[in-house]
Amino acid sequence: MLYDLTIVKDHYREIAPISDFKLSRRGLLASTAFLALATATAVGPTGSWAAAGVSAEQRLALIRMARDIYPHDDFLPDEPYVAVVDSILKEAESSEETRKLVMDGLSDLEARAKKIHGTSFAAIADPNKREGVLRSIELTGFFQKFKGGLLMGLYNNKALYPKFGYDGSSWEQGGFMDSFDKIGWL
Amino acid sequence: MAAKFDLNDDSIVVIIGSGAGGGTVANELAQRGVKSVILEAGKTLSLEDIENDEWSMFSKISWLDKRQSAGSWHGAVNHPGLPAWIVKGLGGSTVHWAGVSIRYQEHEFKMKTTSGGVAGANLLDWPITLDELKPWYDKAELKMGTTGEVTGMPHLPWSADFKVLAEGARRIGYSKITAGPMSINSEARDGRPACQQIGFCMQGCKIGAKWSTLYTELPRAVDTGNCEIRTNCMVLQVEHDKSGKVTGVVYADQDGKKQRQKARVVCVAGNSIESPRLLLNSESSLFPNGLANSSGQVGRNYMTHMTAGVYGVMPGEVHMNRGTAVAGIVRDEAHYDDTRGFAGGYTLEKLALGLGFLSAFLVPGPTGWGREVSSGLENYKYMSGVWICGEDMPQEQNRIALHATEKDQYGLPIPVVHKTDHPNDTNMRNHAYGQMAKIYHSLGAKKIYNLPAYPASHNMGTNRMSAKPEDGVVNKWGQSHDIKNLFVSDGSQFTTSASPNPTLTIVALAIRQADYLATQLKKGAI
Ligand SMILES: Cc1cc2nc3c(=O)[nH]c(=O)nc-3n(C[C@H](O)[C@H](O)[C@H](O)COP(=O)(O)OP(=O)(O)OC[C@H]3O[C@@H](n4cnc5c(N)ncnc54)[C@H](O)[C@@H]3O)c2cc1C
Numbered sequence: 001m002l003y004d005l006t007i008v009k010d011h012y013r014e015i016a017p018i019s020d021f022k023l024s025r026r027g028l029l030a031s032t033a034f035l036a037l038a039t040a041t042a043v044g045p046t047g048s049w050a051a052a053g054v055s056a057e058q059r060l061a062l063i064r065m066a067r068d069i070y071p072h073d074d075f076l077p078d079e080p081y082v083a084v085v086d087s088i089l090k091e092a093e094s095s096e097e098t099r100k101l102v103m104d105g106l107s108d109l110e111a112r113a114k115k116i117h118g119t120s121f122a123a124i125a126d127p128n129k130r131e132g133v134l135r136s137i138e139l140t141g142f143f144q145k146f147k148g149g150l151l152m153g154l155y156n157n158k159a160l161y162p163k164f165g166y167d168g169s170s171w172e173q174g175g176f177m178d179s180f181d182k183i184g185w186l
Numbered sequence: 187m188a189a190k191f192d193l194n195d196d197s198i199v200v201i202i203g204s205g206a207g208g209g210t211v212a213n214e215l216a217q218r219g220v221k222s223v224i225l226e227a228g229k230t231l232s233l234e235d236i237e238n239d240e241w242s243m244f245s246k247i248s249w250l251d252k253r254q255s256a257g258s259w260h261g262a263v264n265h266p267g268l269p270a271w272i273v274k275g276l277g278g279s280t281v282h283w284a285g286v287s288i289r290y291q292e293h294e295f296k297m298k299t300t301s302g303g304v305a306g307a308n309l310l311d312w313p314i315t316l317d318e319l320k321p322w323y324d325k326a327e328l329k330m331g332t333t334g335e336v337t338g339m340p341h342l343p344w345s346a347d348f349k350v351l352a353e354g355a356r357r358i359g360y361s362k363i364t365a366g367p368m369s370i371n372s373e374a375r376d377g378r379p380a381c382q383q384i385g386f387c388m389q390g391c392k393i394g395a396k397w398s399t400l401y402t403e404l405p406r407a408v409d410t411g412n413c414e415i416r417t418n419c420m421v422l423q424v425e426h427d428k429s430g431k432v433t434g435v436v437y438a439d440q441d442g443k444k445q446r447q448k449a450r451v452v453c454v455a456g457n458s459i460e461s462p463r464l465l466l467n468s469e470s471s472l473f474p475n476g477l478a479n480s481s482g483q484v485g486r487n488y489m490t491h492m493t494a495g496v497y498g499v500m501p502g503e504v505h506m507n508r509g510t511a512v513a514g515i516v517r518d519e520a521h522y523d524d525t526r527g528f529a530g531g532y533t534l535e536k537l538a539l540g541l542g543f544l545s546a547f548l549v550p551g552p553t554g555w556g557r558e559v560s561s562g563l564e565n566y567k568y569m570s571g572v573w574i575c576g577e578d579m580p581q582e583q584n585r586i587a588l589h590a591t592e593k594d595q596y597g598l599p600i601p602v603v604h605k606t607d608h609p610n611d612t613n614m615r616n617h618a619y620g621q622m623a624k625i626y627h628s629l630g631a632k633k634i635y636n637l638p639a640y641p642a643s644h645n646m647g648t649n650r651m652s653a654k655p656e657d658g659v660v661n662k663w664g665q666s667h668d669i670k671n672l673f674v675s676d677g678s679q680f681t682t683s684a685s686p687n688p689t690l691t692i693v694a695l696a697i698r699q700a701d702y703l704a705t706q707l708k709k710g711a712i
């Protein structure tokens with residue numbers, strides 16, 4: 001539903017090959033500890049991703065990436081991220097195009113992680129370093145597919161509205177006549 | 187009884203588009219006994235269709251036919267397929283407009299004279315003055331139910347979100363701070379209820395408190411028995427005879443079948459991308475550069491206003507989503523004062539976005555991700571925001587062009603929408619960012635986000651009005667200089683953008699045009 005993202009793919013330059021890649025230091029503060037991703041394996045439907053030919057480890061890397069795209073450390077649990085990743089993997093089960101996009105994208109991501117940091121993507125402890133690797137692939141269709149899915153899965157997800165302090169639909173309750181003008185701190 | 191006109195009836199006016207311009211012209215003609223057919227590319231909509239959900243309404247009503255963004259504005263990269271954010275549906279963009287209804291200032295009708303000309307800008311004075319338009323502004327405000335003196339309706343009550351902006355503005359010395367004029371009922375009026383502070387004004391007003399042609403002009407036009415509306419009908423071409431007079435239009439009906447509707451007069455009101463595109467697509471051996479284009483100005487001087495957004499994380503809760511999206515305007519920078527480093531002025535309009543839209547626009551485009559975005563969204567309930575809307579400079583190279591190879595679903599070349607800021611636009615935007623920073627800092631804001639322009643919601647200038655035929659496309663009535671029975675009835679007539687939001691002026695011009703057209707028809711002059 002995100003109008004632009006499908007077009008983005010052909011509009012952008014091809015990403016730089018790994019040998020040209022320079023780590024971009026964004027200088028963002030990492031306020032958080034590395035997440036214990038093990039929890040992620042405990043949730044979500046098992047099996048569908050396996051049917052798409054994705055290993056548990058690969059799925060974990062994708063979940064790690066998802067949490068890095070829109071990081072909400074202690075603010076959000078793993079479940080909504082896992083749900084987005086699994087829905088894309090579910091699509092990969094029946095769509096060869098999606099499967100290829102995910103598998104090729106992931107192996108490119110892992111190759112970059114290995115080359116720059118000598119380890120797998122999910123094992124890079126510093127979130128800034130992970131962001132640096134992701135910045136190098138941010139214009140790919142692979143990355144944008146997950147970003148687009150997360151935008152909807154995290155911020156257009158009615159179940160999560162209360163978490164963000166967003167009220168959502170109001171006409172059924174007759175609008176905000178009782179609260180629209182209340183402000184305590186001004 | 188709803189009217190039904192024959193395809194071969196060449197005594198009628200054909201109106202293309204049912205939005206602010208087209209819907210108003212249709213009703214004004216109908217009230218004067220002039221018969222018309224409205225051809226609307228979009229589908230029928232009603233209050234039933236309106237949901238309080240940003241993305242689902244976006245996909246339901248937006249114009250999503252293929253378009254291409256071009257020029258050096260960030261949207262060419264970040265919104266490549268969505269240069270403008272407008273509606274394809276009955277009621278046009280008045281379904282999701284926000285309701286701000288400010289009159290243009292006297293000097294804004296003569297920006298060329300006022301500024302003495304701006305290098306690189308294709309400035310021109312309007313062929314009309316504020317004085318001439320005043321009575322029509324009055325009629326427009328009465329029609330639309332605009333809060334303020336003419337209707338006697340008070341402005342809307344101040345929401346928490348507006349109190350934040352207003353207090354910050356006061357602290358930096360501003361004083362022109364009002365919750366209007368808005369074309370939203372603050373009291374029950376004209377068969378429509380008072381605003382219930384539902385929010386989601388830009389997804390369509392669920393109760394019809396906000397003016398839209400969808401539930402005012404259009405049903406009233408039909409009720410006279412003088413107007414027939416055909417939805418899902420996309421006009422592909424305007425046709426003419428050997429003498430160069432317009433004879434009717436060819437359109438694709440709801441089944442995709444081509445139909446030819448004859449006409450005595452054609453009014454084009456498809457908004458400022460589709461209107462010039464249609465004229466360009468109607469080229470013929472007699473008019474090889476497109477209809478009404480002897481000046482070469484069709485599609486040129488595309489203006490969107492100088493726009494930007496600023497969102498601040500406040501020290502306390504705001505809940506900007508509660509209440510009207512925009513009722514709250516600061517006009518201390520709207521005057522002319524080129525010592526600020528730019529010609530023209532701008533307004534600050536509070537603008538509430540929901541979580542869904544804010545997540546997409548806080549840092550727009552494919553590179554908008556990471557902690558910068560997510561940490562802002564975690565603070566959603568502390569956020570307050572504004573939309574900056576100022577005069578932008580007309581430039582010839584900012585234009586609607588036809589794509590050389592790509593076609594839309596009707597087989598027509600898609601529009602390529604070129605937009606590059608003039609240095610005047612950039613200076614003005616930077617000035618506004620600076621003032622907004624002062625405002626939000628005065629309130630103790632913890633973080634401030636500067637947003638670039640959204641896909642254009644205001645689209646103007648591409649069939650501009652001029653005194654002389656060589657300078658523009660239409661005369662002061664919106665009538666083509668080249669073709670007497672061809673009119674332009676939407677915002678594409680604007681000679682310059684001025685600083686205020688355009689719709690009140692579109693409606694005032696449309697009422698005035700209908701009055702002129704009806705008189706001319708009666709006299710047999712057209
Ligand atoms: C989110 C948002 C908020 C806004 N807020 C404000 C505000 O507060 N104040 C303000 O003044 N303005 C506002 N605007 C702008 C306002 O909506 C427009 O200026 C106004 O509606 C333009 O009127 P129009 O007649 O030119 O076009 P529209 O209202 O867009 O109508 C054009 C119609 O023509 C139809 N059409 C196009 N091409 C064809 C064709 N070939 N055949 C048949 N039909 C066709 C379209 O489907 C559409 O229905 C806002 C716009 C948006 C998007």
Ligand code: SF4
Pocket residue numbers: 370380381382383384385386387388390391392393394395396509510511
């Ligand atoms: S806030 Fe008022 S005008 Fe806006 S949608 Fe709600 S009721 Fe309508």
